[in-house]
Amino acid sequence: MKNFFKSTRFKVIICVFAALLGGMLTAAVTNDAVSPFTSAAGIIYRPFQKAAAYVAEKTADWKSSFVSSAQYKKRVEELESQADVYSEQLVDYERTKQKLASYEEFLEVKENNPDYEFCPAAVITRNTSDAYDSFTLDKGSANGIKTGDPVIYGANVVGIVQETGLTTCTVKTILDPSLNISVYEIKARENGYSNTTAALSYDGLCRISGLSKDTAVAPGGIVCTSGLGGIFPRDLIVGTVTSVKNEDTDVSVYGIIEPGVDVRTVNDVFVITSFLSYEDETIDN
Secondary structure (H helix, E strand, O other): OHHHHHOHHHHHHHHHHHHHHHHHHHHHHHOOOOOHHHHHHHHHHHHHHHHHHHHHHHHHHHHHHHHHHHHHHHHHHHHHHHHHHHHHHHHHHHHHHHHHHHHHHHHHHHHHOOOOEEEEEEEEEEOOOOOOOOEEEOOOHHHOOOOOOEEEEOOEEEEEEEEEOOOOEEEEEOOOOOOOEEEEEOOOOEEEEEEOOHHHHHOOOEEEEEEOOOOOOOOOOEEEEOOOOOOOOOOOEEEEEEEEEEOOOOOOEEEEEEEOOOOOOOOEEEEEEEOOOHHHHHHHO
């Protein structure tokens, strides 16, 4: 018995009894209707209640965060969709700007040459198998285009129509060695013809050939179509002379020409379907 009073069990019983007694006294003093056992249970379970409340609060925060993440995802998708729309609008804007630039450059040509009849066209395919950068346009014979019609960008020569279909046509560019154009240099007033070689074509260049040994043609000179032969109208720009060199096969010289337009990147062009040729003007006069 003596050992029981010294045991841990007895001490626990005393503590519980003391807690109950304290609860009873507190209820008596405060006239609280809550029973001592309820008060004691409240004291014992209060830490667990706080823990449960904490867990519930954090769960609510997590749920709110989950909903917010879903909203963020939806917003991101909406923004990505808007970005796609804006990208398409930007592409359309750039295309429209390029077309306007092409029309503005051609407008002056048209005003100075009212006899020109032309058809605007767009590049739809570049013929990658062709080493000389030919391409296909979205217009053909149904639009009045014929094989041999000049193709220009603004006042600059691009090439000629090589083949014609009903709704499309293929363009041979000035970088093709098989295309020869009668030209002259506007400052020296010296005639020649424009052509190119495979090596020059690879570098995006052509040349004015047939110049005399004592030619006055010099770097910076502008080379234009002469109108001879009736293939191209007169005074379309072929390009600018960058250097003058001696011909290897005879005593003549030639000038390297940088074309007035990059035929490898041009997207919108005009096909001249009819014009008053140089020969026609000579006959009329």
